[in-house]
Amino acid sequence: MDDEIRKSPVQEDPGSMNNAVDRSLDQTSLSDADKDRAKALVQRVGHRVELTPENNKRIFRKINIRILPVILFIYFLQALDKATLAYASVFGLIEDTHLVGLQYSWLGSVVYAAQLVAQPVVAYSLVKFPLGKFLAGTVFAWGATLTCMAAAHNFGGLLTARLFLGLFEAGVAPAFIAVTQMWWRRREQPVILASWYAMNGVTNMLGSLITYGLGHIDSSLKEYQIIFLFFGLITTNILNEEEKLIAIERLRANQMGIENYTWKWEHVREAAVDLKTWLWCAMLFSISVPSGGVSTFGPLIVQSFGYNRFETILFNIPFGAVQLVATLLSAYVATKIRRKAPVLVFLSVIPSVGCLMLLFLPRGAGHKGPLLAAYYIISVYPAITPLIYSWQAGNTAGETKKKTTTAALIIAQSAGNILGPNLYTPAEKPLYRRGLISNLVLFLVLIVLYAAQWFYLLWRNRKQASKRNAMGKNADIVDTSMAKIKSELPDAEKHESVQEIERDKSLDDRTDFENEDFVYTY
Template sequence: MENKKGSKDGQTPKVADVDAALDYLNRETATVMTEINEKALVRKLDLTIVPLMWACYNLQYLDKTLINYANVMGLQEDTGITGNQFSLLATLFYVTYLAFEFPTGYLMQRLPTAKYLGANVIFWGLMVTLNSAAKNWAALATLRALLGCFEAAVAPALILVTSMWYKRSEQPARVGFWYVGTGTGTIIGALTSFGFQHYESDIFTPWQIMFLLFGLVTIAVGVLTVIFLPDSPMSSRLTREEKIWAIERLRENQTGIENKHFKLYQVRDCFTDPQTWLIALITITSNIPNGAVSSYQATIIKGFGYTSKETALLSIPSGVVSCTAVISAGLCGAKFDARGPIIIIILLIGGILGGSLLAFSSPTDKGALLAGNYLTNVIGASLPLIYSYSAANYAGHTKKVTMNATVLISFCLGNIIGPLTFRDADKPRYLPAKIVIVASTAVSLVTTAVLMAYYRWENRRRDKVHGGIAHRENSEFFDLTDRENKEFRYRW
């Protein structure tokens, strides 16, 4: 009897169907890896791969939020756009970001992953650079839309790269290390904004210089990514032994490394999987606050009664809080190999406590308002753990790519809704938008608890039904989905 992978049940699938890692191992002689070898290899990966991933994500966050700083530096006045048009700029980015997720996921599977990522970094850097020449709404809107198209590749590519190189227990920390770029991006953006507000020229405005500088830096990082970030362990600059070790140590993940064959049945498997819809809902509801905070951070602080320069400096602690939360969450996730419980703690601190302080404190209590504003930056630390869910609990390359796109589409939906809650009619307090932060976080928190319960129930069911199943040699690299592989167990 033929199964969906074109092989006989219980036998090895066709060569075209298996993971590229298995094909590589079949052509090489196995070598013994000691604990010392593995630690040295992981250290080497951490020093060569993680910094590039951080640089890409740091610039991705910084470049899309530069408009936030430019707004308090005179962007609206210089280009003649209204407050509602500015809100649409924030939304427009996520609309095209969303639209390109599935196409970019397909291309990422068919093309060399790191090269595709690097090319997109170069192109979005070009869009940021051209913002320095934008004079009106039409130019800003066009560049913002194109920025979303190219930035759509970064998060799914980095999730895929992380799953190619690290064990499931190692992934939360590594995702946290590159996702901390959101916090460092906030700090760099705030300091740069403050510095450029002291710049005066009859030729260029401060915000134009800022766009030009970071656009050129992004292009340079894109070139470095193309040159130095490996597409997979098999095509990396590692030694032959290190390549084999890098592959062999990921057997326990049971999620594979790479397969260039697009499999439609795995797409269906993804969208009929209950965890997909639960993770999507968590992502949407936790990113409604993120969309509001990332696009309106400076505007919210300025609304407390501070000047533009004071606002830039007061935005720096937001980045520090974000960095601290992301690194702490990633390290705790790696130490306890847990995601859901940490997400719940993050949402309680950032969304419930921070959002409540922001929404319900007295308008004259600047201390409480600032504290609430800073704490809302903790919410973003839940996203790398959601990315880690996608990396750890989805097997089958096409299914992984599809889920990565789904997570990022959900991320976009939350970030589209978030800025729309900030209306000109609600200035300067934006109370309805702040109440939405609390409400959406509560929904995300409850859904996370449901997802954890589902994983525990499904693992117990598999232990009961498939507990005595015999292991199939090399099945870790058969490109089976997590639901096809009866040995697979979910991390919660």
């Protein structure tokens, strides 16, 4: 670890907006309840371990084998369950349940309305309760709810089922963001977040194929009832102490802490006055409006090109393939260049072109190919959301602040997903002009928001440097969390005393404003 990151007693910075918080934290030792659980483990052992490229790689591989597959499978099930509404719409759901006006649109929106309302409870629960038990309960509950959707025969029954589906799914994305912050370095987070979010693309591929087969079943049940039953029933059906110390060393450079079970209202207040929280909220709202519309109406848009229901389902497979590749590739590029904003700009320009094509291309049998191409170009947009997730996850510290900020983002995302489907209606087919125009405008708004966030984070880093300088520390420090593990700890740092460990803030439950050594990434 670099000498610049060593800690010294904090002096007051008159220009800081957090002077009172800084004084209270630095003049007294943290109570046992306030300590990060990782720091408590290091203090109990009494020394740090040596982090080398070899043991870093070994622990990274073990974490990926033990934790990542569970995350991928759960998120795949969640994405599959939500997609069943779009699949069912192609197989007569709207006609058989006599949906009129915006009723089908509200079946898409109500899931996110429930998620929006549930976020404060989710944020508190993620701080106070073990993640594993929290996820186990919600997974079972949403699978049971989806199975019950097969019994719904009208708008009221479907709306109720979708409401509970959203309620039980509300904690999945926030929990997975928390798990990613807890187990992976900032350099690794974009690819990890993209991996589980890319399950949306896998869903569009495998889900479409499964739905195609289910749609051919000759049964007294309606095709959409079989779809709900099948996917609903599917859903219902690590380290030793030395390795934990290595895992802690991997995350020390993040300067974010790891886990704490104490809810801190001062973190909530800081998240509320932090401009970057609101910029990320605006981004997620802006991308979720087109996401909610296209995810709910995507198959109907393809069907409007002149395809039958089985062709429509099959032509949804490339949409998922493009989504999968775009999500993983963009995360890889962002990791390589250590910048997210330029990649996000590119990802917003591409679907803008697709929207323009769908708005101006003529409809008819002779234009099916170009129309499908435009639809697939739009399918790049899902890669935007996980990059925003990782941008936020890597730039927010403090356990309660992390959970509060994530909750705010999911609320904004849910609001966008509520609005999105209502900008499309079955009555507007085949052009869906209102929805496509709103999507185009929001893709352009996103580019402005990326630029604003970039400049704000640059300003925050300059403010952090000034704070370090005022405290007699080096203004410029090396952000090792974004670099590869290349060398061992200096000999003096391999076996620090308990007092030296206590002075190290990297594992304290401090926010990014409170920790002057925190470096923001763009």
